[in-house]
Amino acid sequence: MKINQISFAVVATIAMSAASLHAASSDAGSTTNSTDAMTALFGDPVVATGTGVQVKRSDLDTDLTAVKSEYAAQGRQLPPEALTQYEAQILMQLIDVQLLMQNATAADKAEGSKKVDAAMDSLRQRAGSQETLDMQLRAAGTTEKQFRDRIGQQATALAVEQRVLGPNVTASEIQKFYEDHSADFEQPETVHVRHILFMTIDPTTRAPLSDDAVQAKRKQADDVLKRARAGEDFSKLAQQYSEDPTTKEKGGDLPPFSHGQMVPEFDEAAFSLTNNQISDVVKTVYGYHIIKMVGKTPAKKLALTDVVPPSNETISDKIKNYLIQKNFAPAYLEKLNKAANVKIVDQDLNAAVESLLTQSKTNALPVGK
Numbered sequence: 001m002k003i004n005q006i007s008f009a010v011v012a013t014i015a016m017s018a019a020s021l022h023a024a025s026s027d028a029g030s031t032t033n034s035t036d037a038m039t040a041l042f043g044d045p046v047v048a049t050g051t052g053v054q055v056k057r058s059d060l061d062t063d064l065t066a067v068k069s070e071y072a073a074q075g076r077q078l079p080p081e082a083l084t085q086y087e088a089q090i091l092m093q094l095i096d097v098q099l100l101m102q103n104a105t106a107a108d109k110a111e112g113s114k115k116v117d118a119a120m121d122s123l124r125q126r127a128g129s130q131e132t133l134d135m136q137l138r139a140a141g142t143t144e145k146q147f148r149d150r151i152g153q154q155a156t157a158l159a160v161e162q163r164v165l166g167p168n169v170t171a172s173e174i175q176k177f178y179e180d181h182s183a184d185f186e187q188p189e190t191v192h193v194r195h196i197l198f199m200t201i202d203p204t205t206r207a208p209l210s211d212d213a214v215q216a217k218r219k220q221a222d223d224v225l226k227r228a229r230a231g232e233d234f235s236k237l238a239q240q241y242s243e244d245p246t247t248k249e250k251g252g253d254l255p256p257f258s259h260g261q262m263v264p265e266f267d268e269a270a271f272s273l274t275n276n277q278i279s280d281v282v283k284t285v286y287g288y289h290i291i292k293m294v295g296k297t298p299a300k301k302l303a304l305t306d307v308v309p310p311s312n313e314t315i316s317d318k319i320k321n322y323l324i325q326k327n328f329a330p331a332y333l334e335k336l337n338k339a340a341n342v343k344i345v346d347q348d349l350n351a352a353v354e355s356l357l358t359q360s361k362t363n364a365l366p367v368g369k
Contacts, residue, residue, distance in 0.1 A: 044056045044057055044058045045057050045345070046345060047060060047091065047344065047345055047346050047349060048091060048094075048095055048342060048343065048344045048345065048349075049342070049343055049345065050095075050099075050337070050340040050341050050342035050343060051339075051340040051341060052098065052099070052102045052340060053095055053098045053099060053340055053342055054098075055091060055094045055095060055098070059094055060087060060090055060091055060094065062142070062150075063090045063093075063094070064086065064087060064090060067086055067090070084348060084349070084352045085352055085355075085356070087349060087352065088349055088352035088353045088355070088356050089356060091344070091349055091353060092353055092356065093154075095337070095342055096157065096333050096336075097153050097154055097157045098153075099333065099336040099337065099340055099342075100156075100157035100160040100161065100333075100336070101153055101156060101157055101160075102340075103160050103164070103336075104156050104157070104159070104160050105160075105163070107159075107163075108156050108159040108160050108163060109156050109159075111155070111156070111159040111162075112152055112153075112154075112155035112156030112157075112158070112159050113152060113155075113156075115155040115158075115159075115312070115313075116148055116151055116152045116155050118312040119151060119155075119309075119312070120144075120148065122309040122312065126255045127246070128247075128249065128250040128253065129249065129250075131249075132245075132246060132249065132250075135245065135246070136246060158321065161321075161324055161325070161329055161332075162320075162321070162324065164332065165324045165328040165329060165332060166320065166324060168324070168327070168328050169320050169323045169324060169327075169328075173323060174304070174316055174319045174320055174323070175304075177319050177322075177323065178304055178315070178316075178319060182301070185301055185302045185315060186299060186300075186301050186302075187299060187300050187301070187302050188258040188259060188299050189258065189259070189271075189296065189297065189298055189299045190256040190257060190258045190296070190297045191256065191257065191270050191271055191273075191293065191294075191295070191296050191297075192254070192255075192256040192293075192294040192295045192296070192297075193254055193270050193273070193291050193292060193293055193294055194234055194235065194238060194247075194251060194252035194253050194254065194291070194292045194294060195238070195242070195244070195247065195252045195254060195266075195289050195290060195291045195292070196221075196224060196228075196234075196237060196238045196241055196242040196244075196252050196289065196290040197242050197243050197244040197247075197286060197287055197288070197289055198217040198218075198220055198221045198224075198241070198242075198243060198287050198288040198289075199217070199243040199244075199286060199287040200213070200214045200217050200286070200287040200288065201285070201286060201287065203243070217287060217288055218281070218288055220241070221281045221288040221290060222281060224237055224241050224290060225278070225280070225281055225290050228278050228290060228292070229278055234251070234252065234278070234292045235251025235252065235253075236251070238251045238252030239251055239252075243287070252292075253294075256297065257270075259271065263284045263285060263286075265282055265283060265284045266282060266284050266289060266291070269282045269289075269291055270291055270293070273291065273292075273293035274293060275293055275294075275295060275296070276292070276293060276294075277292070277293050278290065278291070278292045278293075279291040279292070302315050303315065304316040304319075
């Protein structure tokens, strides 16, 4: 159980975390277009229903797109054999949010709004500007209002759980969990870099460019690398030449990242650099990169009082939320589901949900946790 796993709003958070190397904007856009086409052909059927509950296929697909984009950002694909299980987990979250929202007080909604504001500020800071954030959201097939509404519901639902079930978790239990799972609170080494990207794929279709075009990109990358190593301002070169729309205006600046968050070739090159060192030309699935090291942050153990973005919750709060969801939420949510007479219409999804519920009752963590 790593620290980034104890978050109720996990799907909404990863919707933007993949944008750091252009993968989310490319894949999310194409997936969204595919989803829209399927909806136009076959409609938007309801996959789950109950008193005050209605989940449509499009709701499920929106969050599934976020998961696929996160995989793409790491140069991987969502395993086809795990697709139904991921859908089942997302569906359970969507149902639970709607049930919890029915029990939300004004104070719960205010707390949810506060957390959304903090999360959006963090995402805006990572994006570098409101304009860049808007572009990333559009590429993911959503708007800021839609995104805020979604994570706002999740944050409010979490506030309901905290209010109703929170008193069951004591400070001594939080401390014991922290001590017993010490390794899970080790924050890995991170690097902060700038990069210049010369794309060798079509940004819209993702089809490879012609051999002549690729050779021209390589020559351009070699020329710019010589200029950077000769002392020209790297940020200005990135603003002039980089084809990564999410970092171009910021002089190629990427948010700090740890091992495994970027495609392998980029990851390996970035972590091999020392301060202010400029890499050789690095080839990835997106094209040719020139990377400049800005700084490294060594690994450390997070304290209970440390605050973790984008939710800006303390480690103590996150442990408390995890213990609530692991030890007390299943029975509470099962009660809400029964009271609302929730039915999952799709037979395959219903079977997958039943499987996940069985796993949770035997203390096995569901897929994606």
